[in-house]
Amino acid sequence: MTSTQLPSSPLSDAPLPGEKVRGSESGRPIMALFDLLGRRWTMRILWELNQNNCTFRELQQSCGKISPTVLNQRLKDLREVALVIAVDKQGYQLTETGKSLMLHIEPMRDWAQDWADQLKHK
């Protein structure tokens, strides 16, 4: 890829731990995380970036039908909370923090497989 214009923007309104987030006034970090991951496409984007680094356009394709508006919002959110970083000429990639989160999410693939099997047999 040959990315240009990689951003350095004021970013957006991601749910920050320590602040009030949707569904919790407490500022508890786990609630901020739920708010973040509970937004459509967020986990999917992290998942794709964990497979391999992607440009904006590549993410659009691998995520299927995500709209550029939402993808851009999510990328801003994820950069704001230091899970994703935009590297010039390299596209988007997970930060070390992002990768550490994926250590929790990744095993869910196997869990989901078992879950699917179980649902089939009932």
Add this chain to the structure above:
Amino acid sequence: MTSTQLPSSPLSDAPLPGEKVRGSESGRPIMALFDLLGRRWTMRILWELNQNNCTFRELQQSCGKISPTVLNQRLKDLREVALVIAVDKQGYQLTETGKSLMLHIEPMRDWAQDWADQLKHK
């Protein structure tokens, strides 16, 4: 509590593994899981039910400002995919499958704490 009328309904349109879900035609279970957990309030509801069983009204309170419409939709979804069960006179509770999912989600509390600390120091 003294619940009555606990449901036995046709339920709703939860993302089922093996079927097309939002963002994936593949039917891969992990994608269905992302679709499910990526709906607002879903993780929070699971979280609360993992702390202790709750009635509908109790869930409304512990989740803060969730609307009954959405809570009801989520509970239907979660029952449809066998993560939550409605037990007469006992309210809602996680199934064994639901509990096993929480084994993956629960450690995220500690992760989120570290994440919050890291965000503060930058």
Add this chain to the structure above:
DNA sequence: GCGTTATGCTACTAAAATAGTAGCAATGCT
């Protein structure tokens, strides 16, 4: 019985999030 309280839940409208489409500006390539 009778009023009170609590339960699960629906109906309805308003607000917000997301989708969908088109296209611009900047860069790279030939």
Add this chain to the structure above:
DNA sequence: AGCATTGCTACTATTTTAGTAGCATAACGC
């Protein structure tokens, strides 16, 4: 220069979620 690709915005349409009110049933106290 001409063309393709990049990141991204602007705009409208659609879907999702929020918010409020309230119904129907059952339990509780008296």
